[in-house]
Amino acid sequence: MTLRLASVRRTAYSVFVATALGVSPLLAQQEPKLDVIYVPTPQEVVDRMLEMAEVKATDFVIDLGCGDGRMVVTAARKYGASGYGVDINPVRIQESNENAKKSGVTDKATFKVADLFQENIGKADVMTMYLLTEINRRLRPKILAELKPGSRVVSHAFDMGDWEPDQRDVVSSKQIYLWYVPAVIQGQWQIEGEEKMTLDLTQKYQMVSGKAATGARSAEVAGKLKGTEVTLTVTRDGAKKEYKGVVEGNEIKGIGGAWRARRT
Ligand SMILES: C[S@@+](CC[C@H](N)C(=O)[O-])C[C@H]1O[C@@H](n2cnc3c(N)ncnc32)[C@H](O)[C@@H]1O
CATH class of the missing domain: 4.10.910 (30s ribosomal protein s13; domain 2)
Structure with missing residues (x-):
């Protein structure tokens, strides 16, 4: 019963x-x-997903729930990228290995039977998914914790809840979403250079807000990250000043070298 x-x-x-x-x-x-049943991504959607992620030969690509392996096989065949796919269904892994063989990319594209929730994904420069919004949401903390800042995540059809995509497209009526894993810049920083200033930043995914202070003068900060690239706009007395930089651990290096910030 x-x-x-x-x-x-x-x-x-x-x-x-x-x-x-x-x-x-x-x-x-x-x-x-299965957490999600097998439905292959149409090839034109695979092609656009990899194009949006700007896959290149030096990238490592992981497809979570890889089906017949088309995502990783295409990344290897078209761009010379390496990578692997995982699927909980051994039949899919057999098909993936056959596809890699047919395309002559078994040296670059490999596949294994595994549960996508148990997989360590830290090696991925690009991660692809065709799962469900609910599964994407469950994977979100894992993606943010394990993937390096600047890694790209592309999803066919399903979004990632309140983590807004950085880019989206529609191909053959199918939605595609792209995110850049943001560097972590929440906290306090000291800007040096043209103008000395302290920053107190709050971050939600790629969106940044906070306060800037120079002595007793305070200003609003709004900003956005694209991986490790950050743009901060400081608004003081109605005047806006933009700071563009690259996050390198506890330092942000201003583009053009005019400023830099250190975590305090
Ligand atoms: C919608 S299909 C996507 C296939 C492929 N990524 C594509 O885009 O063509 C989802 C795949 O996830 C696999 N899957 C479901 N639950 C899984 C789990 N817990 N771990 C790994 N794979 C899983 C299914 O077997 C299926 O092949």
């Missing part, structure tokens, strides 16, 4: 997932243990 109830619940969830992915619920019932 309990088992039957569990099975009915799994089926209902699969039907819900299938509906979200826009495929027949009948398909979903064949793979009840």
